[in-house]
Amino acid sequence: MARARAQRNATITDVAREAQVSIKTVSRVFNDEPNVRPATRDKVRAVAKDLDYHPNAAARSLAGRRTHLLGLAYGSVSPNYVYDIQKGAAARLEADRYRLVVMPFVEGEEAPARMRALARTSAVDGLVLVPPLGDDAATLAAIEQSGLPYVRIAPTRGESRAPDVSMDDRAAVDDVVAHLAALGHRRIAIVRGRPNHSSTAIRFAAFKESLERRNLAYRAELSVEGDYTFASGLEAGRQLLALAEPPSAIFASNDDMAAGVLSAAHEAGVAVPRRLSIVGFDDSTIAQVVWPRLTTIHQPTCDMAHAAVDALLALIQGRPSPAHIVLPHRLIDRGSTAAAADAAAEPAL
Amino acid sequence: MARARAQRNATITDVAREAQVSIKTVSRVFNDEPNVRPATRDKVRAVAKDLDYHPNAAARSLAGRRTHLLGLAYGSVSPNYVYDIQKGAAARLEADRYRLVVMPFVEGEEAPARMRALARTSAVDGLVLVPPLGDDAATLAAIEQSGLPYVRIAPTRGESRAPDVSMDDRAAVDDVVAHLAALGHRRIAIVRGRPNHSSTAIRFAAFKESLERRNLAYRAELSVEGDYTFASGLEAGRQLLALAEPPSAIFASNDDMAAGVLSAAHEAGVAVPRRLSIVGFDDSTIAQVVWPRLTTIHQPTCDMAHAAVDALLALIQGRPSPAHIVLPHRLIDRGSTAAAADAAAEPAL
DNA sequence: TTGTACGCGTTATCAT
DNA sequence: ATGATAACGCGTACAA
Numbered sequence: 001m002a003r004a005r006a007q008r009n010a011t012i013t014d015v016a017r018e019a020q021v022s023i024k025t026v027s028r029v030f031n032d033e034p035n036v037r038p039a040t041r042d043k044v045r046a047v048a049k050d051l052d053y054h055p056n057a058a059a060r061s062l063a064g065r066r067t068h069l070l071g072l073a074y075g076s077v078s079p080n081y082v083y084d085i086q087k088g089a090a091a092r093l094e095a096d097r098y099r100l101v102v103m104p105f106v107e108g109e110e111a112p113a114r115m116r117a118l119a120r121t122s123a124v125d126g127l128v129l130v131p132p133l134g135d136d137a138a139t140l141a142a143i144e145q146s147g148l149p150y151v152r153i154a155p156t157r158g159e160s161r162a163p164d165v166s167m168d169d170r171a172a173v174d175d176v177v178a179h180l181a182a183l184g185h186r187r188i189a190i191v192r193g194r195p196n197h198s199s200t201a202i203r204f205a206a207f208k209e210s211l212e213r214r215n216l217a218y219r220a221e222l223s224v225e226g227d228y229t230f231a232s233g234l235e236a237g238r239q240l241l242a243l244a245e246p247p248s249a250i251f252a253s254n255d256d257m258a259a260g261v262l263s264a265a266h267e268a269g270v271a272v273p274r275r276l277s278i279v280g281f282d283d284s285t286i287a288q289v290v291w292p293r294l295t296t297i298h299q300p301t302c303d304m305a306h307a308a309v310d311a312l313l314a315l316i317q318g319r320p321s322p323a324h325i326v327l328p329h330r331l332i333d334r335g336s337t338a339a340a341a342d343a344a345a346e347p348a349l
Numbered sequence: 350m351a352r353a354r355a356q357r358n359a360t361i362t363d364v365a366r367e368a369q370v371s372i373k374t375v376s377r378v379f380n381d382e383p384n385v386r387p388a389t390r391d392k393v394r395a396v397a398k399d400l401d402y403h404p405n406a407a408a409r410s411l412a413g414r415r416t417h418l419l420g421l422a423y424g425s426v427s428p429n430y431v432y433d434i435q436k437g438a439a440a441r442l443e444a445d446r447y448r449l450v451v452m453p454f455v456e457g458e459e460a461p462a463r464m465r466a467l468a469r470t471s472a473v474d475g476l477v478l479v480p481p482l483g484d485d486a487a488t489l490a491a492i493e494q495s496g497l498p499y500v501r502i503a504p505t506r507g508e509s510r511a512p513d514v515s516m517d518d519r520a521a522v523d524d525v526v527a528h529l530a531a532l533g534h535r536r537i538a539i540v541r542g543r544p545n546h547s548s549t550a551i552r553f554a555a556f557k558e559s560l561e562r563r564n565l566a567y568r569a570e571l572s573v574e575g576d577y578t579f580a581s582g583l584e585a586g587r588q589l590l591a592l593a594e595p596p597s598a599i600f601a602s603n604d605d606m607a608a609g610v611l612s613a614a615h616e617a618g619v620a621v622p623r624r625l626s627i628v629g630f631d632d633s634t635i636a637q638v639v640w641p642r643l644t645t646i647h648q649p650t651c652d653m654a655h656a657a658v659d660a661l662l663a664l665i666q667g668r669p670s671p672a673h674i675v676l677p678h679r680l681i682d683r684g685s686t687a688a689a690a691d692a693a694a695e696p697a698l
Numbered sequence: 699t700t701g702t703a704c705g706c707g708t709t710a711t712c713a714t
Numbered sequence: 715a716t717g718a719t720a721a722c723g724c725g726t727a728c729a730a
Contacts, residue, residue, distance in 0.1 A: 021701085022700065022701040022702075023702095031725085034699095036700085055723085055724070056471055056722085056724070057471055058411040058471060058722080058723080060723080061406070061724090062708085062725090063724040064706090067406070069418075079429050082435075083428030083431055086451060099472070100450065100451050104439050121405060121406045122406055122407060230634075230637065230638045262640070263638070266641075267640075289612070289635060289639065290640070291616075291639070370717085371717040372707090372708080372709095373709085374715085376709065376710090377716085380709085384715050384716080385716085405706085407708085408708035408709085409708055410722095411707080411723065411724085413722090414709085704728105705724105705726090706722105707722105708721105710720085712718095713717085714716080
């Protein structure tokens with residue numbers, strides 16, 4: 001049989017005519033609404049398939065006032081993090097009913113204005129804010145005011161009516177310190193993250209508290225600022241290892257920096273973990289491709305994104321959902337930590 | 350002054366009424382069409398700003414028959430690659446006129462059917478195909494038939510009417526072999542990529558030819574299959590280093606695998622680059638975070654994505670653009686390669 | 699359970 | 715240079 005040249009895509013009207021029902025009935029069928037007799041439903045589906053009918057996305061958006069698009073907004077974060085977030089988010093987007101629009105923001109760009117425009121043009125139905133974007137007051141205010149539904153991943157600042165998904169950073173950092181302390185480390189350094197990421201302050205404060213709790217002194221010279229990049233970790237590592245009295249363990253606030261510290265150790269000929277223990281944070285893929293592999297905190301990034309989209313869809317569709325979701329973390333002990341070399345030499349307590 | 354509660358977003362009609370022109374004129378202004386007097390244009394813009402008018406995306410799509418959305422379709426590729434691609438693509442999307450929809454395909458999923466649906470629902474204006482999706486015949490056929498504009502990044506198979514952006518893999522591989530040969534290496538191994546990626550065959554064939562060209566023997570036992578993952582590189586490295594006569598240099602078909610080989614060397618206590626040289630491919634971020642850093646081929650991934658979007662927009666907007674774009678690569682000599690240890694010991698030629 | 703008629707907010711056609 | 719009016723294809727009151 002000759003394939004009819006499709007001059008024009010079949011519309012809902014065509015299906016209605018062919019199936020001898022009204023367009024409303026076709027609409028009901030395609031939106032899984034009740035009150036359609038099974039026979040009618042089947043008939044409509046059959047005709048639709050025959051005509052290769054697919055509802056037009058734009059028309060749906062216009063009439064239905066929703067785009068079936070979700071925006072994923074993020075600023076400067078590592079490739080692995082973005083990848084995991086997208087993977088988790090995509091997993092929750094049931095096949096083709098919703099789609100993900102990526103919106104990378106370069107630092108310093110006018111995020112609030114773009115957010116407003118986004119809402120005013122009805123370009124997306126909702127927004128997932130990845131840190132540190134979810135902590136920016138101006139951006140947040142713009143979105144709040146626009147009325148666009150949104151959820152935040154791992155926010156640390158700013159109260160909002162929106163749901164958020166996170167993990168317990170404080171507890172995780174305490175796990176790190178506990179782990180190192182148990183190995184006999186007493187000179188523990190920290191490489192902090194980028195100053196404007198609020199997670200930086202959280203993790204740093206938790207670090208100090210955890211030390212205190214174990215009667216370990218916090219020393220300012222063992223605290224170095226980084227910016228969550230590998231390069232900054234490398235620099236911080238060099239700095240710490242050049243100290244007259246270098247630390248026996250270094251906690252980097254994320255894996256990229258931990259890998260940088262590791263490279264600094266390699267450079268300096270410091271054996272890891274024999275002479276230096278290193279702990280990261282995130283369990284991003286980099287943690288498993290360096291040598292030795294990094295002991296780190298597993299952050300459930302994929303699951304967090306999944307949960308975030310879940311909450312966002314609930315918000316959009318008017319279903320109830322928890323305001324705060326906290327997902328479990330865990331410390332993964334790989335090869336980059338070991339007992340302190342000087343543990344035996346030093347007098348206990 | 351009291352902020353008027355925006356009951357309803359301002360529409361083109363509101364602007365037209367307020368500016369005392371027709372809606373068509375407003376439309377002209379917002380679409381940068383000619384034939385509008387400067388004075389009229391200014392007036393319209395002023396009113397629009399006053400009313401905080403933003404054209405509705407859905408209405409535009411419906412009436413204009415284009416969504417201003419570009420799909421980025423990809424299968425199983427590394428996080429760094431995806432990240433670079435998105436970054437490059439986003440850079441070409443002039444602020445907010447076009448947006449990027451990410452479409453990850455899990456292996457074995459019915460890509461052709463989803464592509465057809467995509468086209469029939471007019472969900473996107475065009476598609477960027479990231480390898481190896483652009484090499485799949487069925488997927489390609491589905492898109493071709495649908496008439497959806499698309500471009501392919503680094504395709505290796507299948508003729509199509511669509512433009513493509515790539516680099517010269519063969520030449521790049523030859524650069525690698527030349528580099529190693531110049532360092533005195535004669536036992537050079539290769540870790541191949543995933544079998545169903547056609548780049549794998551290309552790079553492998555080029556490798557063999559390059560050896561021959563230099564009168565270096567190709568040895569089957571020095572060719573190991575991987576799948577472009579770190580884990581497969583690790584395994585391949587173990588295998589090669591366990592050989593009675595291990596290679597003095599290993600070329601891995603991408604950086605992830607090269608990093609895996611490097612870890613295998615660390616495990617085995619083989620000094621890199623003193624006893625073993627390693628070369629990667631791609632220059633993804635992993636190349637700079639392992640120790641030593643990887644000598645590798647810089648693949649201009651960002652630029653390729655940029656060029657791809659450029660070509661796609663040209664296609665969509667009916668502008669001319671080259672059918673094939675080849676971007677330059679270069680070998681980056683970092684720390685993972687050095688003169689062969691046995692170069693002096695072995696008789697020349 | 700099904701249908702009618704209108705509205706969504708734009709772009710496109712064709713006239714003036 | 716500008717305008718009137720018809721699509722665009724679907725969702726949704728409301729009626730039957």
